[in-house]
Amino acid sequence: MHKISRYFLVLFALCLSALAQAQLSIEITGAGANRIPVAIADFLGDATASRIVTSTVRSDLERSGLFKLVDTTGVALDENSPVNFADWKSKGSDALAAGSLLRSPDGRMEARFRIYDTQKGVALGGAVYVTSNQQLRAAGHRIADYIYEKLTGEKGVFSTRIAYVVKARGQFLLQIADADGQGAATALTSTEPIISPTWSPDGSKLAYVSFEKKKPVIYVHSITSGQRQIVANFKGSNSAPAWSPDGRRLAVVLSKDGNSQLYAVNADGSGVQRLTQSGGIDTEPRYSADGGSIYFTSDRGGSPQIYRVGANGGDSQRITFEGSYNVSPRPSPDGKSLAFIARREGRFQLAVMDLASRQVQVLTDSHKDESPSFAPNSRMILIATEVGGRGVLSAVSSDGRIKQRLSVAAGDVREPAWGPFYQ
DSSP, rough: HHHHHHHHHHHHHHHOOOOGGGSEEEEEEOSSSSSSEEOOOBOOOHHHHHHHHHHHHHHHHHHHHHHHEEETTTOOOOOTTTOOOHHHHHHTTTTEEEEEEOOOTTTTTEEEEEEEEETTTTEEEEEEEEEEEGGHHHHHHHHHHHHHHHHHHSOOTHHHHHHEEETTTTTEEEEETTTTSSSOEEEESSOOOEEEEOTTTSSEEEEEETTTSSSOEHHHHHHTTTTTTEOOOSSSSSSEEEEESSSEEEEEOOOOSSSSSEEEETTTTTOEEEEEOOOOOOEEEEEEEESSSSEEEETSSSSEEEEEEETTTOEEEEOOOOSSEEEEEEEETTEEEEEEEEETTEEEEEEEEETOOOOOEEOOOBBBBBEEHHHHHHHEEEEEEETTEEEEEEEETTOOOEEEEEESSEEEEEEEOOOOOOO
């Protein structure tokens, strides 16, 4: 559990100005068709700590839209308590989680838990996480991830983080929060716009574009130290950074030689390599999951469409053909689909293409979607959209069934980026 400790030190090392009004609140607006009924008993042990961990686990699972929580009011069990499987089956539960929070002599706590298949009457597994008073919600996220994976077969993302930009009171705040919107901390505050944040594959850095020099400049920002490095500050525009899967390179958009074109650059700013040579505007690059190619937006054919080029340049291939406006390509981490923003009847909506069949599905019914970002397990997509003239974030499952809305009480929130799996 030392990694949880490291992440909390990281968050406290940020230049914190976590304004109360900049905390994200989440509203669940849709759920999966066949939710798994699961019971999370009250954990035993330290009462306050157990309450925090238990509530975090329950909130995570319910927020995912894949689980239906079975009522456990007044039921407290630890990981060694005998389980009456027939009783839990009669309550309609397919699974049961029980655990405890015990304080060690050194002041740390051990979060212990076990998950059971109540239908088969067997234990599915369990774990012990070392935590502390400051890390209880992180421990809860880890437990929820474990339960999620045991019951769905895919990795959970409750321990991941998101980055986004809040505009409030004439300032732009680059913020980092837990995936549930809690624990928001400000990595950068500026009176000038901050756009296009994107996580390094190991979650230790953010690349973004800042206008603090009165022009778009690309920075790489270390989350642990807060140190920043300029990686592209050429004549003209420097924009749209995207990390290669190995974290060594960034695809960027530069206009130093004329029109905006795609380039690759080392993460320290060296080794600039031009990738495209078109007469149009090429922008919004994103590496494929295997790192072998780059998806991007270009108007070279007369209207904005999505193309693909090799990671070292070469001939480009057009990907989208349906409609006259398709932008902001985001390949899924599992390599199976491509999210993008499509204009349909004057509305800008999130769409997903199955890369094998090339079939396209529009996932939202909103009007001003932008900046899609996949969760690292490819299950959910985070977007910026607009409600009542104010920028909010929205998350939708890749099949369109599960929907959430994340908003800030005072200010616009935009430019979302979902971080990688917990390292």
